[in-house]
Amino acid sequence: MSADAHEKLIYMANQISKFFESKPEAEGVAGIAAHINDFWEPRMRRHFFEVVDAGGAGLRPLVLAASAKIKRPVPETA
Amino acid sequence: MKDFIIPDRDFGTPAAKSKAMVTLTIDGFDVTVPEGTSIMRAAAELGISVPKLCATDSLDAFGSCRLCLVEIEGRNGTPASCTTPVAPGIKVHTQNAKLKQLRRGVMELYISDHPLDCLTCAANGDCELQDMAGAVGLRDVRYEKGENHFEVRNTSGEKNPNWLPKDESNPYFAYDPAKCIVCSRCVRACEEIQGTFALTIEGRGFDSRVSFGAKTDTALTSDCVSCGACVQACPTGTLQEKSVIDIGTPDRSVITTCAYCGVGCSFKAEMRGDELVRMTPYKHGKANRGHSCVKGRFAYGYASHKDRILSPMIRDSINDPWKEVSWPEAMEFASNRMKGIIAKHGRQSVGVITSSRCTNEEAYLVQKLTRAVFQNNNTDTCARVCHSPTGYGLGQTFGTSAGTQDFDSVEQTDVVILIGANPTDGHPVFASRLKKRLRQGAKLIVIDPRRIDLVDTAHIKAAHHLPLTPGTNVAVVTAIAHVIVTEGLFDEAFIRDRCDWDEFQDYAEFVSDPRHSPEATQFLTGVKADELRAAARLYAKGGNGAIYYGLGVTEHSQGSTTVIGIANLAMLTGNIGRPGVGVNPLRGQNNVQGSCDMGSFPHELPGYRHVKNDQVREVFESLWGVKIDNEPGLRIPNMLDAAVEGTFKGLYCQGEDILQSDPDTKHVAAGLAAMDCVIVHDLFLNETANYAHVFFPGSSFLEKDGTFTNAERRINRVRKVMAPRQGYADWEVTQLFAQAMGADWHYTHPSQIMDEIAMLTPSFAGVSYERLEELGSVQWPCNEKAPEGTPLMHIDGFVRGKGKFIVTEYVATDEKTGPRFPLLLTTGRILSQYNVGAQTRRTENVVWHAEDVLEIHPHDAELRGVRDGQFVKLSSRSGETSLRAKITDRVSPGVVYTTFHHPTTQANVITTDFSDWATNCPEYKVTAVQVSPSNGPTEWQEEYAAQAEASRRILAAE
DSSP, X not given: OOHHHHHHHHHXXXXXXXXXXXXXXXXXXXXXXXXXXXXXXXXXXXXXXXXXXXXXXXXXXXHHHHHTTSOOOOOOOO | OOOOSSOXXXXXXXXXXXXXXXXXXXXXXXXXXXXXXXXXXXXXXXXXXXXXXXXXXXXXXXXXXXXXXXXXXXXXXXXXXXXXXXXXXXXXXXXXXXXXXXXXXXXXXXXXXXXXXGGGOTTTTSOHHHHHHXXXXXXXXXXXXXXXXXXXBOTTSOBOTTOOOOBOOSSXXXXXXXXXXXXXXXXXIIIIIIOOOOEEEESSGGGOEEEESSTTOOTTTSSOOOOSHHHHHXXXXXXXXXXXXXXXXXXXEEEEEOSSBTTOOEEEEEEETTEEEEEEEOTTOTTTTTOOOHHHHHOOGGGXXXXXXXXXXXXXXXXXXXXXXXHHHHHHHHHHHHHHHHHHHOGGGEEEEEOSSSOHHHHHHHHHXXXXXXXXXXXXXXXXXXXXXXXXXXXXXXXXXXXSSOGGGGGGOSEEEEESOOHHHHSHXXXXXXXXXXXXXXXXXXXXXXXXXXXXXXXXXXXXXXXXXXTOHHHHHHHHHHHHHHTTOSOHHHHHHHBXXXXXXXXXXXXXXXXXXXXXXXXXXXXXXXXXHHHHHHHHHSSSEEXXXXXXXXXXXXXXXXXXXXXXXXXXXXXXXXXXXXXXXOOSBTTHHHHHHTXXXXXXXXXXXXXXXXXXXXXXXXXXXXXXXXXXXXXXXXXXXHHHHTSOOEEEEESOOHHHHSSOHHHHHHXXXXXXXXXXXXXXXXXXXXXXXXXXXXXXXXXXXXXXXOTTOEEEXXXXXXXXXXXXXXXXXXXXXXXXXXXXXXXXXXXXXXXXXXXXXXXXXXXXXXXXXXXXXXXXXXXXXXXXXXXXXOSSSBTTBSBOOOOOOOOOOSOOOOSSSOEEEEXXXXXXXXXXXXXXXXXXXXXXXXXXXXXXXXXXXXXXXXXXXXXXXXXXXXXXXXXXXXXXXXXXXXXXXXXXXXXXXXXXXXXXXXXXXXXXXXXXXXXXXXXXXXXXXXXXXXXXXXXXXXXXXXXXXX
């Protein structure tokens, strides 16, 4: 996975975060997690967790807070 | 024009809407009709046709031809039955010696100034003048030849100064003044139905002539938008379709649905043999009510254009020329490639794109292909790049991903907010209905960076135009909410009853913050505070308030947020759940609503149900006999990212041209080039096909059965009027491909596919082809609770229960102007062209718009030394292109505008890959650009043209 693609996912996650940041914190955390679980394909979430597991550099704090509630994709069984 | 095929009775004058009923006697028969009905119409209800020429039930009575005279016992004279309303107990006679004589006299006068070339006239057999001459028993014309309008020269060979030549400037219809009876039907149609006022009557008395604009104008150079309403209204051969002049009169007609925009007009395809003679708007079509625009009425020639591909084609590499093959060979080649990819890279490495131009049944099959046969959820549709935020935003706030009203609702609207939509170009037939209401006195608020036609046009002036800076929709919508809340203009009773009161409190607190006031945001949005306040007050308190919006709302980084903001406004003011109000997305393509309904999005099955729901999946699994993935699939931009990354290798793309229509062309091209198997299923070798390995030729909407669902959730039948020119309807092609991939599908008619959809989808449970035959069309939800469908939604409560207020924080887009790119580019449509132009560019519509131009304000042009009509280079951070400039003050300083109908311009080379936060809907409407004078096409345009040409080579048949 290229750094470029990671950057794109970071950007997308932060964009989602900015929408939910105007809500109460708990609602925001739940909102981000639900949104990413509902709309991000496992490949995208896998790359997302590569970023999170590497320390989450670049992700907004609310995204990091939500990451605990985001489903880790199961390894693909083709 | 008279309907001689299916007797679609003309009642002479429009229906009266009164609830009070009146009983009268006509020719000895009693009839009861609503108060305000004309005597002519009442007679027609009895089956008595009073002779008439200037009256038709699509237009208000005019009373000029004096043919429809009647006698009323106890009243003087012989009043015109079209202009005389019924009265209780009157006794009317439509036929007696006096009336017969009067009518014959009138007809004799008409015919004395009309050529008697009926046999060779294009309207022969389709002419009301001819019919009336017969009906009144005209046997003789006693007048001697004198001054007239139809003879080119008199018997001495002198030129007749009253004779005017035919005007054939319009590509689709001719105007022959020699045949005109000056009944004014065309002029009234242009005024009352279309609302353009392009036609007028010039002169008085014997000198009266129908004229397109000024004396020096022709049909083409006038304001005429070629909607065809005048041609439809003309009782003679004066205004006549050139196709009828060319071919002759049709002998049968089939009712079907237009395949252009989301208005979804009903048409009669009038045929002779299997040749389409003309398309005429269907009077009983519930979306269009007998009206049409230039695209649906006339621009169908693409279906028989020479560019259409009629044979399947394959090639090993995109650098090879195409090889024409048989259908079985194409299926074998395509399925082997796809199977190979799945074997090597896994079932998640392939996917589909469904088409918003194809039918519901076809979209359903394509998504079923990926979910049930490929066994993943990698399906998306072009709604991704237009109205996906509508689905998200309205789903969150109201609980349904669709507009709340039917189009008839506009007839009861008092205040219209139009945001980011340009209906006179994009949704012309709805625009005509809207204009009619505005002329009756409804108020209009336009929120748009550009001065669209509706801001100031014939007999219409917007009450407020808020010319916002592109990208600041959320700030403007929130500021409107601020005014409504802080000035106490909200509908508390509605909110307490229908919405969550606590959520409202939070929302009210949020919007009341002074930072959301119009005074605080005006420097950001460019919208004057007092103007915005006045507009907010008007919407909140001006009566029935309806919001109509388009892609200027959705195609932004905050597209979904704006849709939520719009829903908030409607809830705040109680403008939901009755006629005349509501939130109405104007859908781009004919079946954008339908393709979304059919489960084209990667996260939801048909009927907007998330794939994570076990119960929903189980319903599909038991019928389809497969396991359905419970994870969302890839959206179009994600597919392209995954392709570049190397994990997405195969795509079946039906009826969409992502290379031209999706943003950041270079990224799309890189994604497509990285795939091993791209199957394009289309009418033409579109731009995407430059990167395809397999080409399945498609069938046009004239060649298949199915349904389209328009912007008002109306499911309309598409009916086959001729056999598919390439052998198969598109649903059959998808089925053949699925079968080649191992699926056990055996549909023999699209009605079976609809039955399956109805079985699986609660909101479609009551839909079937029989039902559609019976009712003409039906708006979903259609089920046990609403067997006749649902014209208005959320009447007693929101679909989700309580309406949900959601706070809408403005977040500026990251696409910002700066020293290198100081201007903002926004994009849109033009009336005569449609979307990427694949269809309309292949019709005569190019006379109106042969190339995309860049609109630029005089100040910006002067600063850059740009002259009108000159080539300019348009560059952004993504790329550059060149096109001609048009200097106009329709755009504000700092904003430039173009359309994207022509592939040579490729406006999407310029657009960036920024997208909506919730749905990845691309931010087409805001791109920071620079404009500079240029000599011609850019290097990129030349390279692209060369690549496209090379990739379209087809090997000569052996």
